[in-house]
Amino acid sequence: MDQLSAMRVFVRVVELGNFTRAAQALNMPKTTVTNLVQSLEAHLSTRLLNRTTRRVVVTTDGALYYERATQILAELDELDGSLSHAQAQPTGRLRVEMSSAFADRIVLPGICDFHSRYPQIQLDIGIGDRLVDYMAENVDCALRGGTPTDQSLVTRKVGELKLRCYASPLYLSFHGMPDHPRDLATTHYCVGYLNAPSGRVWQMDFKRGDEVHEIDPRYIISVNDHRTYVSAGLSGIGVIQSTSFFVRDALAAGDLVPVLEDWECETIPLYIVYPGTRHISNKVRVFVDWIVKRLQQMDAPDAEEPALCLAKTA
Structure with a gap:
């Protein structure tokens, strides 16, 4: 048995869900794909897949083997690529x-x-x-x-996200325009951005000259996804902080308008980590x-x- 070929075939079967699609993707006869997986199971003395008439189901041992096999194959491909x-x-x-x-x-x-x-x-x-x-x-x-x-992670800073405050015309029609960042903790509402690991809502930071404020936003809802965060702001439920190119379309359409424009907000660094x-x-x-x-x-x-x-x- 060519163990490396069998490993590649097994990974493809798992990813595509059955032998027929794997054979088509690999441009191999289905019998060859089946025989290679069976030979691999015999070599390992364990069942990697449970077969039914419609699909294959990965066993517990199969899931563990798939996890390590994908890592090994990726590293091998990278090694080959570095020398070619x-x-x-x-x-x-x-x-x-x-x-x-x-x-x-x-x-x-x-x-x-x-x-x-x-x-x-x-x-x-x-x-x-x-x-x-x-x-x-x-x-x-x-x-x-x-x-x-x-x-334990290697990091590379690739950019910065400069935040600004925005609200929908609907929100402003009910609550008016905030005059000061403190209003976002007292008389106005925000959309909270939830830090999932800590379970806490992020503070909003503001600066104007020597005046600095860290605001715990008053909110009705909080979310932990930025797409949903912007959607909540568009609904009129509260003020949001975002970077301009995330809300460019909404600003152009008039669905969001800037608020507290004379205040600088936090700048978020953007990193690639591995x-x-x-x-x-x-x-x-x-x-x-x-x-x-x-x-x-x-x-x-x-x-x-x-x-x-x-x-x-x-």
Whole structure:
């Protein structure tokens, strides 16, 4: 048995859910795929998959084997790539974690540009601000707002998010315009942004000259996702803090308007983080460089998305 080939076939079967689709994706006869998985199970003396007429179900041992196999195959692909032409043209799967706001407003609007530059990279995006076990989940890197506190992670600052306060015309029609940041803790309402690990709502920071205020916002609801946070602000339930390119469309349509404009709000650093135990791959490197350029483009006042199409693949 070619154990490496069997391992690759097993991983593909798990990802696609049955032998037929895996055989088609691998351009192999279905019998070959079946025989390789059976040989792998015999070699390991354990059942990795439970078969039914419609699908395959991964066993407990199979799930553990899949987790380690994907890591091994990714590292092997990266090793091969570092010693071949793939160094100039990175290849393979890149697993990135980020919030929905970063995906919606930074990455996805320019994804055709990324694909045209690096057509051999398959990008897997996980959405959320949760704590990630990078090694166990085979995550290559994450795009995060705020200064990372985990000392085991390698960090690279890729930009900053300058916050401003906004409210919907509906909210202002009921509550009026706040005159001072203190109003957001007393007579006005905000949308709370929940820090999921701590269970606490983030403070709002304001500065004007030598005057500085840290406000615990008065809120009716709090959320832990920026897309939902902006949607709540649009509903008229409270004042929000966001960066301009996250709410650009709403501002242009008049669905949000700036408030407390003579006050400076907090600036949130934006980082790419990845585990210190893992060598930074060429895939991660080109993705980070691309993110930096994307942020520079989006920061331009009259920024427009490039009209790009998906590159043709063989």
